[in-house]
Amino acid sequence: MKYKILTLGWEFPPRINGGLGVACLGLTRALSEYVDISMIIPRSDPRFSEQNINLVGANEVDVEKLVSQTKKIHPSILSKVRMDYADVSLSGYEQPKLYFTRKKTAAPVLVVERPVKDNVIGMPRRFRISEFYGSDLFTRISEFTEIASRLSRNMSFDLIHAHDWMTFLAGLEIKAVSGKPLVLHVHSLNYDRKGPEKEGYVYELEKHAMQQADMIMPVSDYTAEVIENFYEIDPQKIWVVPNGQEKRESYRRKPAFSEKLVVFVGRLVAQKGPEYFLEMARSVLKQYDQVRFAIAGQGEKMPELIKTVAKARLGDRIHFTGFLSEKDTRKLLAMADILVMPSVSEPFGLVATEAVQMGVACVISRQSGVAASLPHALTVDYHDIEKMTSHVLSLLQDSDLHRKIVTETQKDLENISWELSARKAVAGFQKILEV
Secondary structure, three states: OOOEEEEEEEOOOOOOOHHHHHHHHHHHHHHHHOOEEEEEEEOOOOOOOOEEEEEEEEEEEEEEHHHOOOOOOOOHHHOOOOOOEEOOOOOOOOOOOEEOOOOOOOOOEOOOOOOOOOOOOOOOEEOOOOOOOOHHHHHHHHOOOOHHHHHHHHOOOOOOEOOOHHHHHHHHHHHHHHOOOOOEEOOOHHHHOOOOOOOHHHHHHHHHHHHHEEEEEOOOOHHHHHHOOOOOOOOOHOOOOOOOOOOOOOOOOOOOOOEEEEEEOOOOHHHOHHHHHHHHHHHHHOOOOOOOEEEEEEOHHHHHHHHHHHOOOOOOOOOEEOOOOOOHHHHHEEEEEEEEEEOEOOOOOOOHHHHOOOOEEEEEEEOOOOHHHOOOOOEOOOOHHHHHHHHHHHHHOOOHHHHHHHHHHHHHHHHHHHHHHHHHHHHHHHHHHHH
């Protein structure tokens, strides 16, 4: 008999903002071969469906009808959460200015100023979400939590599986109402986005949710260590489920220029370390001129990076592509010789496995979870520009080394798949449910 899993997601195709949506699709699709899955997401699209997955979009729910059918049977956890914020100009990866306090209770919870009433005052007739991240993110999370909680009361499930902090409140609420075990799947943390000294509301929510959860599934050993040491979570609750990779046809493209190509692919934010990539590029160009660099992505650091390149008069050697679709990213990787991923803190880093598939040699920061899954990639501390430069120069100038790194990392991919990830996740479910 298959387990029945209630999955809570924030991003899911065709609405994807980054790696979270890609990972949720890959893992959920693979899990559906082993368990029965009902998945609640903020916004579904009738043009997109997945075999074996009961996909429910909050945007399709008639809120007034749902409220009338589901009277409160447990105090909403939202009535204990204070989002007393001054400014919420938030993208998915920025921290708002927040003020938070804790109640003096045996089980500390975050406190709230505006409790959500049973009639869900202020909510639209239907849940509307045009963007996954924006100035009203916390309102959307509150509304999603309320809707998901009410929807869950008419569902049969054995376990709750919540993906990343945007769904953690909903997971806590449903656990409180149903008494079912809660598994938190951690793809990224506030620690990764803001560093160890920036805590605030999101950090507090992540920590509280992990304390209350029955199991935490980080996507790498690196993130498991962060959860244990920085969030002070019992390591016995941590069950690592590494990300997988879709197997796709590899191809190469000849660029319109004769030089070799080194690329950065990711959001242009502090977490991803684009400034270290730029420092490395400038260092390499002082020693080797038959190379170009491409920085693919957008983010808050873009103006600063462009200004630095312009001042150095390197606009003919360092190019900015802006945001690239999945299809265009693959086209760029098909032309690239080397991918450098200098992330300051990276739970996994799917772009590295995508690059390896396309025959690209990788230089990865040791602060990236994917380094453990690609043991034959070249690694470096994100801030070690000298070593990073040395690795890139070696790969540019030594074709045998380049070929060796590509061949060996492609063999590493044999141990990376969503099928293997799903089996590991199911083993974690069994550990909880068959006690």
